[in-house]
Amino acid sequence: MRQELPREQFVEALMPEDQLSMEQIDVLLGAAVAAPSMHNTQPWRFEVNGTVIDVFVDGSRALPAEDPTGRAMRIAAGAAIFNLRCAAAALHYDSWYGLVPDPADLDLVGRIVLQPTDSPNRELRELFDQIPRRHTSREPVRPVKVPTDSRVALTRAAMAENAELSWLPPDQVHEVLGLLIDTDLREIGDWHRRAERAHWVGGDRAVDGIPSSVLGPKSAVYPAPVRDLGTKPADQTRARTTFEADPVLAVLSTAGDSLAEQVAAGLGLQHSLLVATRDGLKAAFLNQPLEFDDLRRKVQRITGKPGYAQMVIRFGHSTVRATTPRRPVSAFVHTGSEEQS
Numbered sequence: 624m625r626q627e628l629p630r631e632q633f634v635e636a637l638m639p640e641d642q643l644s645m646e647q648i649d650v651l652l653g654a655a656v657a658a659p660s661m662h663n664t665q666p667w668r669f670e671v672n673g674t675v676i677d678v679f680v681d682g683s684r685a686l687p688a689e690d691p692t693g694r695a696m697r698i699a700a701g702a703a704i705f706n707l708r709c710a711a712a713a714l715h716y717d718s719w720y721g722l723v724p725d726p727a728d729l730d731l732v733g734r735i736v737l738q739p740t741d742s743p744n745r746e747l748r749e750l751f752d753q754i755p756r757r758h759t760s761r762e763p764v765r766p767v768k769v770p771t772d773s774r775v776a777l778t779r780a781a782m783a784e785n786a787e788l789s790w791l792p793p794d795q796v797h798e799v800l801g802l803l804i805d806t807d808l809r810e811i812g813d814w815h816r817r818a819e820r821a822h823w824v825g826g827d828r829a830v831d832g833i834p835s836s837v838l839g840p841k842s843a844v845y846p847a848p849v850r851d852l853g854t855k856p857a858d859q860t861r862a863r864t865t866f867e868a869d870p871v872l873a874v875l876s877t878a879g880d881s882l883a884e885q886v887a888a889g890l891g892l893q894h895s896l897l898v899a900t901r902d903g904l905k906a907a908f909l910n911q912p913l914e915f916d917d918l919r920r921k922v923q924r925i926t927g928k929p930g931y932a933q934m935v936i937r938f939g940h941s942t943v944r945a946t947t948p949r950r951p952v953s954a955f956v957h958t959g960s961e962e963q964s
Protein backbone atom coordinates (compact mmCIF):
# COMPACT_ATOMS: atom_id res chain seq x y z
CA MET A 624 0.00 0.00 0.00
CA ARG A 625 2.82 2.42 0.88
CA GLN A 626 3.96 4.16 -2.28
CA GLU A 627 6.98 6.39 -1.96
CA LEU A 628 7.48 8.78 -4.84
CA PRO A 629 10.86 8.47 -6.62
CA ARG A 630 12.86 11.67 -6.10
CA GLU A 631 12.85 12.78 -9.79
CA GLN A 632 9.07 12.41 -9.97
CA PHE A 633 8.71 14.28 -6.71
CA VAL A 634 10.66 17.22 -8.10
CA GLU A 635 8.76 17.14 -11.42
CA ALA A 636 5.55 17.15 -9.46
CA LEU A 637 6.51 20.49 -7.99
CA MET A 638 5.75 21.98 -11.41
CA PRO A 639 2.38 20.44 -12.13
CA GLU A 640 0.45 21.17 -15.31
CA ASP A 641 -2.89 19.62 -14.46
CA GLN A 642 -5.36 21.38 -12.20
CA LEU A 643 -7.89 19.80 -9.90
CA SER A 644 -11.37 21.29 -10.23
CA MET A 645 -12.97 22.96 -7.19
CA GLU A 646 -15.45 20.04 -7.03
CA GLN A 647 -12.58 17.54 -6.89
CA ILE A 648 -10.80 19.58 -4.22
CA ASP A 649 -14.03 19.57 -2.22
CA VAL A 650 -14.29 15.78 -2.41
CA LEU A 651 -10.60 15.27 -1.56
CA LEU A 652 -10.44 17.68 1.34
CA GLY A 653 -13.96 16.85 2.57
CA ALA A 654 -12.66 13.30 2.99
CA ALA A 655 -9.39 14.46 4.58
CA VAL A 656 -11.06 16.55 7.28
CA ALA A 657 -13.41 13.70 8.24
CA ALA A 658 -10.34 12.08 9.85
CA PRO A 659 -10.19 11.73 13.63
CA SER A 660 -8.17 14.24 15.67
CA MET A 661 -7.56 14.58 19.39
CA HIS A 662 -10.47 16.60 20.87
CA ASN A 663 -11.61 17.16 17.26
CA THR A 664 -9.22 20.12 16.94
CA GLN A 665 -8.82 19.38 13.18
CA PRO A 666 -5.17 20.51 13.37
CA TRP A 667 -4.38 20.53 9.66
CA ARG A 668 -4.29 22.75 6.61
CA PHE A 669 -3.75 21.96 2.93
CA GLU A 670 -2.14 23.65 -0.03
CA VAL A 671 -3.22 22.51 -3.48
CA ASN A 672 -0.96 23.23 -6.44
CA GLY A 673 -2.04 21.54 -9.66
CA THR A 674 -2.33 17.90 -8.68
CA VAL A 675 -0.03 18.18 -5.67
CA ILE A 676 -1.51 18.50 -2.19
CA ASP A 677 0.71 19.52 0.71
CA VAL A 678 -0.52 18.66 4.18
CA PHE A 679 0.56 20.79 7.15
CA VAL A 680 -0.15 20.65 10.85
CA ASP A 681 -1.79 23.84 12.09
CA GLY A 682 0.04 25.03 15.20
CA SER A 683 -2.80 27.43 16.02
CA ARG A 684 -4.88 24.37 16.93
CA ALA A 685 -2.28 22.68 19.14
CA LEU A 686 -2.93 21.22 22.59
CA PRO A 687 0.14 22.42 24.52
CA ALA A 688 -0.86 20.82 27.85
CA GLU A 689 -1.97 17.40 26.61
CA ASP A 690 0.08 17.12 23.41
CA PRO A 691 3.17 19.28 24.04
CA THR A 692 5.28 17.66 21.29
CA GLY A 693 2.54 17.72 18.62
CA ARG A 694 2.56 13.93 18.24
CA ALA A 695 -1.25 13.72 18.27
CA MET A 696 -1.42 16.46 15.62
CA ARG A 697 0.89 14.48 13.35
CA ILE A 698 -1.19 11.32 13.87
CA ALA A 699 -4.33 13.26 12.90
CA ALA A 700 -2.57 14.66 9.81
CA GLY A 701 -1.51 11.11 8.84
CA ALA A 702 -5.12 9.95 9.15
CA ALA A 703 -6.18 12.85 6.90
CA ILE A 704 -3.54 11.79 4.34
CA PHE A 705 -4.96 8.27 4.27
CA ASN A 706 -8.48 9.63 3.67
CA LEU A 707 -7.11 11.84 0.89
CA ARG A 708 -5.66 8.77 -0.81
CA CYS A 709 -9.01 6.98 -0.58
CA ALA A 710 -10.80 9.99 -2.10
CA ALA A 711 -8.16 10.21 -4.84
CA ALA A 712 -8.82 6.57 -5.76
CA ALA A 713 -12.59 7.27 -5.82
CA LEU A 714 -11.91 10.12 -8.27
CA HIS A 715 -9.76 7.81 -10.45
CA TYR A 716 -6.38 9.10 -9.37
CA ASP A 717 -3.32 7.16 -8.26
CA SER A 718 -1.66 8.83 -5.33
CA TRP A 719 1.97 8.81 -4.28
CA TYR A 720 2.99 10.36 -1.07
CA GLY A 721 6.08 11.30 0.80
CA LEU A 722 6.13 11.94 4.50
CA VAL A 723 8.53 14.83 4.52
CA PRO A 724 9.89 16.20 7.74
CA ASP A 725 11.35 19.26 6.00
CA PRO A 726 13.90 20.91 8.34
CA ALA A 727 12.95 24.28 6.76
CA ASP A 728 9.25 23.81 7.53
CA LEU A 729 8.46 21.32 10.27
CA ASP A 730 4.73 21.98 9.86
CA LEU A 731 4.78 20.31 6.43
CA VAL A 732 4.09 16.66 7.18
CA GLY A 733 3.26 15.15 3.82
CA ARG A 734 3.03 15.74 0.10
CA ILE A 735 0.59 13.79 -2.03
CA VAL A 736 0.92 13.71 -5.80
CA LEU A 737 -2.07 12.62 -7.89
CA GLN A 738 -1.97 11.09 -11.33
CA PRO A 739 -5.09 10.16 -13.36
CA THR A 740 -5.57 6.42 -13.85
CA ASP A 741 -8.10 4.05 -15.42
CA SER A 742 -7.50 1.46 -12.70
CA PRO A 743 -7.46 3.14 -9.31
CA ASN A 744 -6.50 1.14 -6.24
CA ARG A 745 -9.57 -0.97 -5.46
CA GLU A 746 -9.12 -1.23 -1.70
CA LEU A 747 -8.68 2.54 -1.30
CA ARG A 748 -11.73 3.17 -3.47
CA GLU A 749 -13.85 0.82 -1.37
CA LEU A 750 -12.61 2.31 1.88
CA PHE A 751 -13.63 5.78 0.64
CA ASP A 752 -17.27 4.70 1.20
CA GLN A 753 -16.47 3.98 4.86
CA ILE A 754 -15.15 7.49 5.61
CA PRO A 755 -18.55 9.08 6.45
CA ARG A 756 -19.59 5.97 8.39
CA ARG A 757 -16.57 5.95 10.73
CA HIS A 758 -16.80 7.76 14.01
CA THR A 759 -15.47 7.35 17.52
CA SER A 760 -17.99 5.57 19.74
CA ARG A 761 -17.76 5.87 23.52
CA GLU A 762 -20.82 3.67 24.04
CA PRO A 763 -20.88 0.16 25.57
CA VAL A 764 -20.43 -2.49 22.90
CA ARG A 765 -22.53 -5.60 22.26
CA PRO A 766 -21.22 -8.83 23.83
CA VAL A 767 -20.07 -10.19 20.47
CA LYS A 768 -16.51 -11.30 19.76
CA VAL A 769 -14.32 -9.41 17.33
CA PRO A 770 -13.79 -12.20 14.76
CA THR A 771 -10.27 -13.41 14.02
CA ASP A 772 -10.71 -12.47 10.36
CA SER A 773 -11.37 -8.87 11.32
CA ARG A 774 -8.39 -8.81 13.70
CA VAL A 775 -6.16 -10.10 10.90
CA ALA A 776 -7.55 -7.57 8.41
CA LEU A 777 -7.02 -4.67 10.83
CA THR A 778 -3.50 -5.84 11.67
CA ARG A 779 -2.67 -6.03 7.95
CA ALA A 780 -4.13 -2.57 7.37
CA ALA A 781 -1.84 -1.06 10.01
CA MET A 782 1.13 -3.02 8.67
CA ALA A 783 0.54 -1.69 5.15
CA GLU A 784 1.36 1.78 6.52
CA ASN A 785 4.45 0.64 8.50
CA ALA A 786 2.62 0.49 11.81
CA GLU A 787 1.89 -2.48 14.06
CA LEU A 788 -1.36 -3.38 15.79
CA SER A 789 -0.90 -5.58 18.89
CA TRP A 790 -4.07 -7.21 20.24
CA LEU A 791 -3.83 -7.50 24.01
CA PRO A 792 -4.77 -10.71 25.85
CA PRO A 793 -6.99 -10.23 28.97
CA ASP A 794 -4.10 -9.93 31.49
CA GLN A 795 -2.46 -7.21 29.44
CA VAL A 796 -5.79 -5.42 28.97
CA HIS A 797 -6.10 -5.20 32.75
CA GLU A 798 -2.52 -3.94 33.07
CA VAL A 799 -3.36 -1.11 30.66
CA LEU A 800 -6.60 -0.36 32.53
CA GLY A 801 -4.50 -0.13 35.71
CA LEU A 802 -2.40 2.62 34.09
CA LEU A 803 -5.58 4.68 33.62
CA ILE A 804 -5.76 5.07 37.41
CA ASP A 805 -2.18 6.45 37.39
CA THR A 806 -3.08 8.98 34.71
CA ASP A 807 -6.22 10.11 36.54
CA LEU A 808 -4.21 10.67 39.72
CA ARG A 809 -1.67 12.76 37.83
CA GLU A 810 -4.39 14.80 36.20
CA ILE A 811 -6.15 15.76 39.43
CA GLY A 812 -3.60 18.44 40.23
CA ASP A 813 -2.98 19.56 36.65
CA TRP A 814 -5.38 22.41 35.95
CA HIS A 815 -3.64 23.20 32.62
CA ARG A 816 -4.73 19.88 31.21
CA ARG A 817 -8.23 20.20 32.65
CA ALA A 818 -8.66 23.77 31.39
CA GLU A 819 -7.47 22.79 27.91
CA ARG A 820 -9.94 19.93 27.77
CA ALA A 821 -12.77 22.14 29.03
CA HIS A 822 -11.99 24.49 26.14
CA TRP A 823 -12.47 21.73 23.54
CA VAL A 824 -14.93 19.31 25.12
CA GLY A 825 -18.55 19.59 26.16
CA GLY A 826 -21.63 21.66 25.36
CA ASP A 827 -22.99 22.18 21.84
CA ARG A 828 -20.32 22.39 19.17
CA ALA A 829 -21.00 23.71 15.66
CA VAL A 830 -17.66 23.26 13.88
CA ASP A 831 -15.01 21.67 16.12
CA GLY A 832 -14.40 20.17 19.56
CA ILE A 833 -16.35 17.29 21.14
CA PRO A 834 -20.04 17.95 21.88
CA SER A 835 -21.55 16.56 25.09
CA SER A 836 -23.86 14.43 22.91
CA VAL A 837 -20.98 12.07 21.90
CA LEU A 838 -19.30 11.64 25.30
CA GLY A 839 -21.22 8.41 25.88
CA PRO A 840 -22.58 7.37 29.26
CA LYS A 841 -20.49 7.37 32.44
CA SER A 842 -19.24 3.98 33.52
CA ALA A 843 -20.62 2.29 36.61
CA VAL A 844 -17.22 0.69 37.19
CA TYR A 845 -13.74 2.18 37.40
CA PRO A 846 -11.51 2.22 35.43
CA ALA A 847 -13.79 2.29 32.38
CA PRO A 848 -12.85 0.90 28.95
CA VAL A 849 -13.62 4.30 27.38
CA ARG A 850 -12.19 7.67 28.32
CA ASP A 851 -14.51 10.02 30.17
CA LEU A 852 -13.63 13.32 28.55
CA GLY A 853 -16.38 15.28 30.33
CA THR A 854 -15.19 18.28 32.32
CA LYS A 855 -18.24 20.51 32.59
CA PRO A 856 -20.62 20.10 35.59
CA ALA A 857 -23.53 19.14 33.29
CA ASP A 858 -21.42 16.34 31.76
CA GLN A 859 -20.56 14.94 35.18
CA THR A 860 -24.22 14.14 35.88
CA ARG A 861 -24.93 12.15 32.71
CA ALA A 862 -26.38 8.64 32.93
CA ARG A 863 -24.24 5.76 34.18
CA THR A 864 -24.17 2.33 32.59
CA THR A 865 -22.24 -0.92 32.71
CA PHE A 866 -19.55 -1.36 30.09
CA GLU A 867 -18.06 -4.65 28.96
CA ALA A 868 -15.88 -6.31 31.63
CA ASP A 869 -13.45 -7.73 29.08
CA PRO A 870 -12.80 -4.96 26.55
CA VAL A 871 -10.98 -5.69 23.31
CA LEU A 872 -7.91 -3.45 23.26
CA ALA A 873 -5.15 -3.12 20.69
CA VAL A 874 -2.03 -0.93 20.77
CA LEU A 875 -0.91 0.75 17.57
CA SER A 876 2.86 1.26 17.54
CA THR A 877 5.66 2.21 15.21
CA ALA A 878 9.25 0.95 15.12
CA GLY A 879 10.67 4.42 15.83
CA ASP A 880 9.23 7.72 16.99
CA SER A 881 10.47 10.13 14.31
CA LEU A 882 8.12 12.84 13.05
CA ALA A 883 7.51 10.85 9.85
CA GLU A 884 6.79 7.68 11.88
CA GLN A 885 4.19 9.56 13.91
CA VAL A 886 2.51 10.63 10.66
CA ALA A 887 2.74 7.01 9.43
CA ALA A 888 0.99 5.94 12.66
CA GLY A 889 -1.89 8.19 11.58
CA LEU A 890 -2.09 6.48 8.19
CA GLY A 891 -2.00 3.08 9.93
CA LEU A 892 -4.67 4.22 12.38
CA GLN A 893 -7.05 5.42 9.70
CA HIS A 894 -6.45 2.43 7.43
CA SER A 895 -7.36 0.06 10.26
CA LEU A 896 -10.31 2.22 11.43
CA LEU A 897 -11.83 2.19 7.94
CA VAL A 898 -11.38 -1.59 7.67
CA ALA A 899 -12.99 -1.86 11.13
CA THR A 900 -15.93 0.27 9.94
CA ARG A 901 -16.33 -1.97 6.90
CA ASP A 902 -16.47 -4.95 9.31
CA GLY A 903 -19.14 -3.30 11.48
CA LEU A 904 -16.75 -2.37 14.29
CA LYS A 905 -16.54 0.91 16.19
CA ALA A 906 -13.47 2.26 17.92
CA ALA A 907 -12.79 4.39 20.97
CA PHE A 908 -9.45 5.41 22.42
CA LEU A 909 -7.73 5.14 25.78
CA ASN A 910 -4.75 7.30 25.02
CA GLN A 911 -4.39 9.02 28.36
CA PRO A 912 -1.34 6.93 29.48
CA LEU A 913 0.40 7.78 26.18
CA GLU A 914 0.35 11.46 27.17
CA PHE A 915 3.02 10.74 29.86
CA ASP A 916 6.41 9.50 28.59
CA ASP A 917 6.98 6.92 31.34
CA LEU A 918 3.47 5.45 31.05
CA ARG A 919 3.75 5.42 27.27
CA ARG A 920 6.87 3.25 27.62
CA LYS A 921 4.96 0.99 30.04
CA VAL A 922 2.14 0.53 27.51
CA GLN A 923 4.63 -0.50 24.85
CA ARG A 924 6.35 -2.86 27.32
CA ILE A 925 2.96 -4.47 28.05
CA THR A 926 2.67 -5.44 24.36
CA GLY A 927 5.93 -7.41 24.76
CA LYS A 928 7.27 -5.92 21.54
CA PRO A 929 9.84 -3.24 20.75
CA GLY A 930 8.63 0.10 19.40
CA TYR A 931 6.72 3.20 20.39
CA ALA A 932 3.05 3.09 21.39
CA GLN A 933 1.03 5.66 19.40
CA MET A 934 -2.64 4.82 20.15
CA VAL A 935 -4.58 2.54 22.50
CA ILE A 936 -7.75 1.49 20.68
CA ARG A 937 -10.83 -0.29 22.04
CA PHE A 938 -12.87 -2.09 19.38
CA GLY A 939 -16.39 -3.48 19.53
CA HIS A 940 -19.77 -3.79 17.86
CA SER A 941 -22.23 -0.97 18.49
CA THR A 942 -25.00 0.54 16.44
CA VAL A 943 -25.11 3.93 18.16
CA ARG A 944 -24.26 6.82 15.83
CA ALA A 945 -22.29 9.69 17.32
CA THR A 946 -21.13 12.33 14.89
CA THR A 947 -18.88 15.30 15.59
CA PRO A 948 -18.89 18.51 13.54
CA ARG A 949 -16.21 19.71 11.11
CA ARG A 950 -15.14 23.13 9.92
CA PRO A 951 -15.97 23.80 6.24
CA VAL A 952 -13.31 22.75 3.72
CA SER A 953 -12.75 26.41 2.79
CA ALA A 954 -11.30 27.00 6.28
CA PHE A 955 -8.39 24.64 5.58
CA VAL A 956 -7.36 25.11 2.01
CA HIS A 957 -5.13 27.36 0.03
CA THR A 958 -4.92 26.78 -3.74
CA GLY A 959 -2.22 27.75 -6.24
CA SER A 960 -4.88 29.56 -8.31
CA GLU A 961 -5.57 31.91 -5.35
CA GLU A 962 -1.96 33.08 -5.61
CA GLN A 963 -2.26 33.82 -9.32
CA SER A 964 -5.47 35.85 -8.97
Ligand SMILES: Cc1cc2nc3c(=O)[nH]c(=O)nc-3n(C[C@H](O)[C@H](O)[C@H](O)COP(=O)(O)O)c2cc1C
Binds near residue numbers: 663699757849852907
Ligand atom coordinates in the same frame (compact mmCIF):
# COMPACT_ATOMS: atom_id res chain seq x y z
C1 LIG B 1 -4.25 11.24 18.17
C2 LIG B 1 -5.66 11.07 18.68
C3 LIG B 1 -5.89 10.89 20.04
C4 LIG B 1 -7.19 10.68 20.51
N1 LIG B 1 -7.37 10.40 21.84
C5 LIG B 1 -8.60 10.09 22.29
C6 LIG B 1 -8.79 9.64 23.63
O1 LIG B 1 -7.85 9.46 24.40
N2 LIG B 1 -10.05 9.35 24.02
C7 LIG B 1 -11.13 9.46 23.21
O2 LIG B 1 -12.24 9.17 23.63
N3 LIG B 1 -10.98 9.88 21.91
C8 LIG B 1 -9.74 10.17 21.44
N4 LIG B 1 -9.57 10.52 20.12
C9 LIG B 1 -10.75 10.60 19.23
C10 LIG B 1 -11.19 12.02 18.99
O3 LIG B 1 -11.81 12.58 20.12
C11 LIG B 1 -12.14 12.04 17.79
O4 LIG B 1 -11.46 11.57 16.67
C12 LIG B 1 -12.69 13.42 17.49
O5 LIG B 1 -13.50 13.87 18.53
C13 LIG B 1 -13.49 13.44 16.18
O6 LIG B 1 -14.58 12.54 16.29
P1 LIG B 1 -14.76 11.31 15.28
O7 LIG B 1 -13.58 10.39 15.47
O8 LIG B 1 -16.06 10.69 15.71
O9 LIG B 1 -14.80 11.87 13.89
C14 LIG B 1 -8.28 10.72 19.61
C15 LIG B 1 -8.06 10.91 18.25
C16 LIG B 1 -6.76 11.08 17.77
C17 LIG B 1 -6.51 11.23 16.30
